[in-house]
Amino acid sequence: MNRYIPNQHGAWAMLILPFLLGLAVTGGHPMHIPLFIGWLCIYLFSFPVLQWIKTGKRDRYFKPALxxxxxxxxxxxxLVWYDPALIGYxxxxLLFFLPNIYFAKTKxxxxxxxxxxxIAVFCSFIYPVVYVGGGSDWWTATQLFALMTAYFIGTALYVKTVIREKNNPKFYLASVIYHFIYIGIAASIxxxxxxxAIVLLLRAAWLPKLGIKAKQSGIAEIGFSLMLYVSVLVFFF
Structure with a gap:
C-alpha cells in the first residue's frame, strides 16, 4: 500500500487545513465536494509520479499513477464544466509542479x-475554495494564506530538526528563531x-530534545494543525 498511500503524515494536514479555512471564509457549496476530491486525487497522483521520476521504478509506480x-x-x-476559470488555477x-519534478529527478x-x-501550493488551495463558494473576502483569504504558509514553513524547519538535522545545533537555533518571528506574523494578523503561535514555539524548542521519531512528529502535526484551525475559528471570525 505504500505505493498508493503517501507515508508523509504531516502532508495530510497541509492537504486539509486550507480547505477547511476556505470553508470558514465562504461557507459550504455542493461543488466543494468534487473540488476537494479532485484536490485529493491530484495529491495522490503526484506522489507515485514523483517517486517514479526519482527512482526510475516504472513497474512499481505505474499502476498507482494510472x-x-x-x-x-x-x-x-x-470542475471545468462548472467553471472554466478553474483552468487558470x-x-x-502545473507551473509549480515543474520544480518538484526537478528536485525529484536530482533526488x-x-x-x-x-x-x-x-507549502505555497498546498496553502494556495484556499483561493479556489473561496472562489467556488462564491466568496469575495479575498483579504481574509490572503491573511489566512499567509498564516498557513508561515506556519507550515516553520513546521518544515522543525521537522528537519527531528529528522535530517537533528544533530545540527545551528539548524535548531534557526528553527527556534523562525518561530519567534512567526509569533509576530500571527499577532499582526x-x-x-x-x-x-507560542505553543508552536514551545513545540519547536522542546520536542526535538525528546528524540521523537519522524512518524510521531508527523502525526503530532495533525494535532497542531487542528489547534491552529480551531484558534482561527474562535479568534478570527
Whole structure:
C-alpha cells in the first residue's frame, strides 16, 4: 500500500487545513465536494509520479499513477464544466509542479526550497475554495494564506530538526528563531493568535530534545494543525 498511500503524515494536514479555512471564509457549496476530491486525487497522483521520476521504478509506480489519473480526469472535467476559470488555477499548479519534478529527478526532494514551494501550493488551495463558494473576502483569504504558509514553513524547519538535522545545533537555533518571528506574523494578523503561535514555539524548542521519531512528529502535526484551525475559528471570525 505504500505505493498508493503517501507515508508523509504531516502532508495530510497541509492537504486539509486550507480547505477547511476556505470553508470558514465562504461557507459550504455542493461543488466543494468534487473540488476537494479532485484536490485529493491530484495529491495522490503526484506522489507515485514523483517517486517514479526519482527512482526510475516504472513497474512499481505505474499502476498507482494510472489509477489516480483515471479517477482524476472525470473530476477535473466536472470542475471545468462548472467553471472554466478553474483552468487558470490548474495552470498555476502545473507551473509549480515543474520544480518538484526537478528536485525529484536530482533526488533532492527534501530541499528546503522544494518544501517551501510545495507549502505555497498546498496553502494556495484556499483561493479556489473561496472562489467556488462564491466568496469575495479575498483579504481574509490572503491573511489566512499567509498564516498557513508561515506556519507550515516553520513546521518544515522543525521537522528537519527531528529528522535530517537533528544533530545540527545551528539548524535548531534557526528553527527556534523562525518561530519567534512567526509569533509576530500571527499577532499582526490577529493578536489572539499569539496563543497558538507560542505553543508552536514551545513545540519547536522542546520536542526535538525528546528524540521523537519522524512518524510521531508527523502525526503530532495533525494535532497542531487542528489547534491552529480551531484558534482561527474562535479568534478570527
Amino acid at each position: 489509477l489516480y489519473g483515471i479517477l482524476l480526469l472525470p473530476i477535473l472535467g466536472l 490548474g495552470v498555476i499548479l 533532492n526532494e527534501r530541499a528546503l526550497v522544494n518544501d517551501i514551494l510545495a 490577529n493578536i489572539y493568535l499569539l496563543i497558538p
